[in-house]
Amino acid sequence: MNIRNYNAKEAIVFRKTKEPFGGLSNMASGYALYINEVIIPSSEHLYQAMxxxxxxxxxxxxxxxxxxxxxxxxxxxxxxxxxxPDWEKIQIKVMRWVLEIKLAQNWDKFSAILKETQNKSIVEYATDNKIWGAKPINNDELVGVNALGRLLMELREKYISENNRIFCVNPPDVPALLLYNQHIDIICDDMIIDYHNESLLEDSLV
Structure with missing residues (x-):
């Protein structure tokens, strides 16, 4: 992915999870995932575990x-x-997959936020030059790869703009996609349990 420039006043810029559009962040709570019978508290937890x-x-x-x-x-x-050792080569594929699972398993809540962004550019505010966000260079402009924002826009175009409810998520084309030594296969909505039940989530973290 190449570096891009964004007009801060015309884009949806998110930074902190408690701010407007904070649910776009992988750090946001309230978007638990369920993989191989394991409850995972957030998309960031899953991404890092991979x-x-x-x-x-x-x-x-x-x-x-x-x-x-x-x-x-x-x-x-x-x-x-x-x-x-191949993390730098596969991290975009892994992140795309993680975001699709976040959407599939939190459709009502996450799709509503994506829909609210309309057709505006989505940008993660960054304070460094890493690939996931864009860094401000003045009051009006942000510059960076903004990989997370671009993946979210891709998700919006593929599923929200087309009103295409996602039910199943195929694993990315990467070797050794494992969780606790178990291969991760296709994830479908019939595998989803009531992971919003707080007591169940707390039990899984013991």
Whole structure:
């Protein structure tokens, strides 16, 4: 993905989860996922766990954090030594898959936010030059790859604009897509349980 420029006044720019459009962030709570009979608190938890397919103990530690920022911090602690070597090549594919699951398993809530963005550019506000967001260079302009924002716009175009409810999500074309040593296959809505039940989610984090 190449670097792009965005007009801040004409785009949907999200940063903090409690701000408007905060649900677009992978850090947002209230969008739990259900993979291989495992309840995962957020899309960030799942994304970070996929970095360590051959280290189920690291995946367990990540998934059992009570918020997404802690999950990311745990992942950062291990990535220099244990991250899968092809992560930089596959991370976009993994993120696209994670976002599709977030939409499929939280359709009413997440599709409503995406619909509210209309046809505007979606931009994750960044303070560095990493690929996921865009960094402000003045009061009116942001510059960056904005990979997360572009994947969200792709999701909006494919499913929201076309009114195409997503029920099943195929695994990305990457080797060793594992959770706790189990391969992850197609994820369909008949696999979804009531993961919004708070007591059930709390039990899964014990």
């Amino acid at each position: 970095r360590y397919p051959t280290n189920p103990e690291i995946q367990f530690e990540i998934i059992n954090q009570d918020n997404a920022m802690k999950a990311k911090m745990i992942s950062n602690k291990y990535k220099a030594q244990y991250s899968r």
